[in-house]
Amino acid sequence: MDLLQRYEHSYVPYSHQPELALVRGQEGEYFPGIRIENISYPLSITAAQNALFCCISEGKKPDRLLTTNPEDPFLPLWKKEFNISVEKLDTENPPDIVLAEIILHDHDTPDQLLINLLERARVPNSNFPVAALAETNQGYIGGANIECTSWNMGLCAERVAIAKALTYDLNIKALHIHSRDGDYSSPCGACRQVIIEHIPEKKIYLHHSDHTRSNHFAKDLLPFSFHSNALSNL
Template sequence: MSWKLLYEYVYVPYSQNKSACVVESKTGRFYAGVRIENISYPLTIPAVQAACAICLSEGEVPAKIYVDDSDSEQLDYWAKEFELEIIETENPPLDKLEDLFHNSDIESDPLPKLKALLDKAVIPNSDFPVSALLFTKDGYFEGVNVEVSEWTHGICAERVALAKAFAAGKTEFTRMEIHTKKGEISSPCGACRQVISELLPYHELKLHHADGTLSEHLSIDLLPFSFKSSALKK
């Protein structure tokens, strides 16, 4: 199988540079990642970061990575962090990918799922678990925050859920729900707000706070002056 399928799922409206990869865990499970750009360029999620973070969020440890280009962004870091075997290939194992889409019905009360997900957060630095559910009309994707030794290469729960969705080719979202068990409020960080404002621009966000309360917002209201520019291509 070629990379063609995953290339259809990338979000690269600014560079047009398509990139994808597949991570194989130590237990032999396979996770895809695709490049997801943002109009605020530094917030772009490289394919390698996406795939490795997805693997870690599922309680697995990356062992091998199949790439379309040995110069893929962040590849050196993640390969060193987990001693990955790098396999550059034109035929990735797409037929073995894990299905991370959940079509079970938790519409009436997602909070128990959000609470259970907190145990899967990879948080050696902050000890601050966050969970997120990203809904489509048919089901949802799960996300937890993932931290690694290089703090700038960690990724938030909201963006892990988005990375899973894009790698599966499902991008017609309805809402996102977020939960933390610590802190004053459960709320996306500024970086996630910028990403959400582009990928879920007028969508409902439900924030399940640590004190048991719930607040509901439109994504645009959480970052009313998000970066936009007609000078950049999309």
């Protein structure tokens, strides 16, 4: 998939306005992000946020952001938060780049992968790291929760993992979630709304801190979820 195809692969059924962003990591590789909308509009993830959090959740430090939407009102926040440069991305004349490989191919169990991913969490405020794995046909995609100075601009591990898998055009078979602390690992309400939009029929495996596990169908985690067909732009 080239950059133009990835741009067109944006999940934008409500705005119909695709976005693509690329973030360069400290070692020169680039992490892509597409716009991923939600029927509950405030839960939509911009391409820039997606690409930045993809980079950070891979344990890398971002230093350059390219975006097809230079009017994104959150760009000044990202520029200040991560001390990065911001440039316009032209998908018709794309830069010569190498996209980062993010699929976890090793033979560790999901439990061990989740424990390792906790180290990538950026949680200066809560000190409550959470890890998630999107299980795909190609392997596992890892996510960790990322907090920002502006609290509402952070993302939970589940949404980071889902956004990365969708950006790389990978089919999600199941989702694994683990938190280091607390008696019970469970996705928050915002994550459940995103989960129900993208993988409603898939299994969610909750790996608890006491080494037990519970299994659930995504659609059962959020009964009576919002999925109205009455939206005027559908």
